[in-house]
Amino acid sequence: MSGDVSMADVSVGNTEEIAVEDDKMTILPGMASDGSAASFKIKDEDHTLGNTLRYMIMKNPDVEFCGYSIPHPNDNHMHLRIQTYGEITAIEALQKGLRDLVDVCDVVENKFRDEYNKGDYVQEEIA
Amino acid sequence: MAEPEVTVRKAGKDNVDVVLENMDLSLVNSMRRVFLSEIPTVAIDLVEVEANTSVLADEFLSHRLGLIPLDSSLANELEYTRDCDCEIYCDKCSVVLTLNAVCNTDSTLDVYSSDINVAVPARSDDSIGRPIQSSTDERGILIARLRKNQELRVKCIAKKGIAKEHAKWSPCSGIAFEYDPWNKLKHTDLWYEVDADKEWPKSKNCDYEEPPNLHDKFDYNAVPRKFYMNVETTGQLKPDVVFERGIHVLETKLAEIALALSKAEEETDW
Ligand SMILES: [Zn+2]
Numbered sequence: 001m002s003g004d005v006s007m008a009d010v011s012v013g014n015t016e017e018i019a020v021e022d023d024k025m026t027i028l029p030g031m032a033s034d035g036s037a038a039s040f041k042i043k044d045e046d047h048t049l050g051n052t053l054r055y056m057i058m059k060n061p062d063v064e065f066c067g068y069s070i071p072h073p074n075d076n077h078m079h080l081r082i083q084t085y086g087e088i089t090a091i092e093a094l095q096k097g098l099r100d101l102v103d104v105c106d107v108v109e110n111k112f113r114d115e116y117n118k119g120d121y122v123q124e125e126i127a
Numbered sequence: 128m129a130e131p132e133v134t135v136r137k138a139g140k141d142n143v144d145v146v147l148e149n150m151d152l153s154l155v156n157s158m159r160r161v162f163l164s165e166i167p168t169v170a171i172d173l174v175e176v177e178a179n180t181s182v183l184a185d186e187f188l189s190h191r192l193g194l195i196p197l198d199s200s201l202a203n204e205l206e207y208t209r210d211c212d213c214e215i216y217c218d219k220c221s222v223v224l225t226l227n228a229v230c231n232t233d234s235t236l237d238v239y240s241s242d243i244n245v246a247v248p249a250r251s252d253d254s255i256g257r258p259i260q261s262s263t264d265e266r267g268i269l270i271a272r273l274r275k276n277q278e279l280r281v282k283c284i285a286k287k288g289i290a291k292e293h294a295k296w297s298p299c300s301g302i303a304f305e306y307d308p309w310n311k312l313k314h315t316d317l318w319y320e321v322d323a324d325k326e327w328p329k330s331k332n333c334d335y336e337e338p339p340n341l342h343d344k345f346d347y348n349a350v351p352r353k354f355y356m357n358v359e360t361t362g363q364l365k366p367d368v369v370f371e372r373g374i375h376v377l378e379t380k381l382a383e384i385a386l387a388l389s390k391a392e393e394e395t396d397w
Contacts, residue, residue: 018379024387027395040391042384048160049380052153091392098385102378104131104154109374111133112145116367124139 027091028079035089040080046070050078056104057097062087066097140261142359143366146335148352152306155354159302162373164290168199168298168363169222169256173215173284180277191270192226192283193295195240199363201255205287216284222256224283230273238279240267246282256285259362298364303357308332311339312349 021043028039042049050068057066065083082090115121132148147155174189181188211220223246230236240258258267271279290297307314308330317323332355360366 018382018386020383020387020390022390022394024383025391027391040388042387045380045384048157048165048377049384052151052157053381053384055151055153091388094388095385098381098388101154102381104150105374105378105381108131108133108147108150108158109371111131112135112367112370112374115133115135115145116138116143116370121135122137124137124142 036086037083038090045078144357147354169285170295171283172286175282178280196259196361196363198257222285229278236273238271305355306351
């Protein structure tokens with residue numbers, strides 16, 4: 001596999017230590033031999049992450065399909081399916097999706113901070 | 128797509144009204160979901176009742192105490208008890224509060240949230256776990272009313288948690304969320320008797336968007352691009368703090384997935 005980009009260094013606003021359980025993610029059996037299609041099982045995640053990650057990954061022109069599902073409401077995990085056109089692997093598509101989403105979050109946070117500090121809006125009595 | 132834009136329309140002590148543009152519905156919805164239920168705060172989680180001769184049952188009282196908003200600006204300094212080395216609770220994962228009240232008069236005694244004291248303000252700042260005070264009602268929330276000779280003596284242990292576990296940990300009392308106020312996208316099907324336009328009140332957000340032109344064809348490629356969000360807090364956290372911490376929670380989730388992915392890659396037998 002060519003998933004050699006280290007994603008452990010995804011920049012997070014404040015660099016706190018991030019730890020995950022060993023079974024946070026599993027790559028489900030049946031991955032395409034060239035890595036262009038794969039399904040992932042992600043523990044303890046739901047629509048909060050699934051929907052927006054699905055959107056970000058689909059925006060990548062190298063990606064043919066991305067979808068997520070929550071197989072059963074009683075089970076605390078989410079499935080994510082990615083199929084690419086073969087230019088990149090599904091794992092790389094996921095890595096890019098995660099990175100892009102962090103970037104958007106950073107932009108939104110910074111813009112909010114700037115706007116809020118500018119104080120150029122209706123200010124209710126702050127008692 | 129153009130870069131995301133954020134406009135603050137209004138802000139106060141416990142609410143912030145923002146307009147988010149050039150973002151996808153899914154991301155704005157993720158933010159809403161995280162603000163509501165995944166930002167850590169502190170709330171009373173264990174109550175040791177030493178004396179309760181009031182008319183309220185112990186569990187009823189405990190429930191009321193749990194719902195009292197406590198200052199959570201420093202919640203990130205606390206550990207979750209499940210990650211802590213202690214048995215039940217300790218300084219690292221909890222804040223101890225006490226409530227002592229006795230009625231000695233012929234008239235009733237009202238016990239308010241402002242009567243709760245932080246037992247050991249051990250941390251860098253003693254604001255953590257302090258019941259929220261607003262200037263409009265200085266005494267806070269009414270917890271119980273005692274008659275002559277009735278007494279309350281309780282020790283409350285406040286812990287860090289998120290609202291996915293119990294709503295008392297939610298920093299938000301509500302989030303107003305709207306897009307496409309003219310319903311041009313037809314995501315909503317308005318019920319009506321004769322004419323939906325006349326029977327439904329217009330949203331105030333309509334002023335921020337062009338009204339639909341009757342002769343325009345329906346644009347089936349259109350997607351929502353402008354979102355109106357009003358974050359209202361309980362006082363546990365300031366609204367701008369909710370916004371920032373919420374985004375951090377989301378980013379942390381993404382970083383966790385990235386880390387988990389690299390682990391899964393190592394472990395998978397190709
Ligand atoms: Zn502890």
